[in-house]
Amino acid sequence: MNTSYDVKFWEIQRKADRKTVSFVVRWTVARKTKSKSFRTKGLAENFMSDLRQAAKAGEAFDITTGLPVSMLAPEPPSGPTLLQFAQSFVVSRWRGSAARTRETDVYGLLSLIPALVAEVPDRPRDADLRAVLREHVLLPLDRRSEVPRHLLPVLNWLEKASLPLVDLHDPRVARTALDAISVTFAGKDAAANTVRRKREVLHHLLELAVEQKQLAANPLHAIKWAPPKATGTVDPRTVVNPEQASALLAAVQTIGRTRGKRLHGMFACMYYAALRPEEAAGLRRQNCHLPEEGWGLLIVEKARPQANKRWTNSGETHDFRGLKHRAKDDTREIPIPHVLVVILRAHIELYGVAEDGRLFRTSKGKPFSSSAYSGVWQQARRLAFTPEQMASPLAARPYDLRHAAVSLWLNAGVPATEVAARAGHSVEVLLKVYVKCIEGQQTHANNKIMDALSG
Known part of the structure; x- marks a missing residue:
């Protein structure tokens, strides 16, 4: 904006033609003449008064419009909304x-x-x-x-x-x-x-x-603002013990005509291999080494997370994605106990695999929706749990099977580095998330402190 303090005012002039009368305010800014017409003398005098008061207050005038800065219309904001x-x-x-x-x-x-x-x-x-x-x-x-x-x-x-x-x-x-x-x-x-x-x-x-x-x-x-604190840790009340997990997996098989049986192996992978639901949904036969005896091996390479069709690349509810927090083509190897090997061999024998090798799917070959497997899970809880346990957060979600698996491994004494590798976490995140689920540490720490005090 180009402004000036060189302002001079002229007297108001009355102009008349055959039909109308107008009153003209004239003034100069930086020696450039400006004028404005009004239909009544009162309006013209009010406008002139505003100009004089602005000049008297030492206000700068815009050379282009001739108006004091305070009377300029605000400039429309630049940039996007x-x-x-x-x-x-x-x-x-x-x-x-x-x-x-x-x-x-x-x-x-x-x-x-x-x-x-x-x-x-x-x-x-x-x-x-x-x-x-x-x-x-x-x-x-x-x-x-x-x-x-x-x-x-x-x-x-x-x-x-x-x-x-x-x-x-x-x-x-x-x-x-x-x-x-x-x-x-x-x-x-x-x-x-x-x-x-x-x-x-x-x-x-x-x-x-x-x-x-x-x-x-x-x-x-x-802005001084702090978001509400989130725990970021697994609630130990959600973690089932091996007996409770076995009861839940057994109950799953009794739900529906075939749905529970088809989901049994998927839930078993979440408990015995700590797979995320989307990782279990993407598990294929070529990812599974299932010997007749001893430990087997899962090589997890793809996940099939569920989302609304409008967000996915494929236009379907389940996309193919790489593993969470890993490079695009990275994989994760998870040794699995023989009990899971037996479950997966039986599942493949009974239901076969999809054209792309996927193990877990509906009778029509589609991935199970989260609402479908969550519904089966809640029915299984009602069969396996007491009313008190049903009212508690114990294994409230299928995902809690994964939490139970990782907690079991940590409490069994498996090194955190190995647990993190199998679960697909960093060691730092693993210990932060599962800190409340690690048992037996307090007594060990107390004994060390007592030894130090008595020594």
Whole structure:
């Protein structure tokens, strides 16, 4: 903006033609003449008074418009809105992300974007805002379907109301964002892990904005805010002992006509080999060494995580992915006890394998959905557990079989390095996650302290 303090005023002039009368205010800024016409003398005098007061207060005048800086209309914000930048953020991360990561990114933005809007009339329902974001706006162009007619007004409103990205430099706006990720869509306090994941999404979005020079700095760095603490450790109350695990696996086989029997081997892999559900779903015959006697070996190389079709590369509910926290083509070898060898040999003999060698599938050859195997698991718990155990968190989820396996290995004295290798963890993460499940350490430590005291 080019400004000057060289301002002079002329008297108000009255101009009349055959039909109208007008009053003209004339003044100069940096010796350049400016003028403005009004229909009444009162309006002209008020305008002239405003100009004189600004000059008297020592205010600079814009040479282009002739107005004092305080009377200039605010410049429209430059740069994208949050909605526009969120779209580019999703696209930038899409190719290198797993389906569940894509879903997590969008889920976090579903909380943020509807909260960071201007007060534009006729705000749509939050459910409709989330629907248009989730199903259309926050997808790559080649995956977007045509927006339904009833959602077009919702999209138009959102495009008008979305705040400029640069507004996040205002601490009040940044705090609004943090407040939004701290509650559920129903307005209740969100779980600690959920808040932390959404905060990571916000952080990554802002870091990308800084990288692309849309923001000068990450606004979160200027806000004193701490996410709720998440334990990050396995609850020992969820861990079953070998007898309880055997009872559960036996109960699984009795569920349904064939579903429980088809899932028995998958659950057994999660307990005896500490496989994640998606790793068990991707297990193939060529990954299994199953001798008639002694220990066998599983070579885990692929996983089949489940996600909504809109997030997967294949357009199916189960993608083929590499192993979690490992390089794309890395594998993991897991020695398995003979009891699991027998279970897998029997499963293959009874149900065969899919065309690609997969062991575990429905009667129609599809991978089991998480809702299907979780339903079988809950029925098995009701058969194997007492009412008190059913009401407890003991083996509440199929994933708890994996926790039980790793806990058993650690308490059996298997070195942490070996347990970590079999479970697909780093040693640091292993000991952090399972610290509460390692038994017998307290007595050993007490004895060492007593020996030191008595010595």
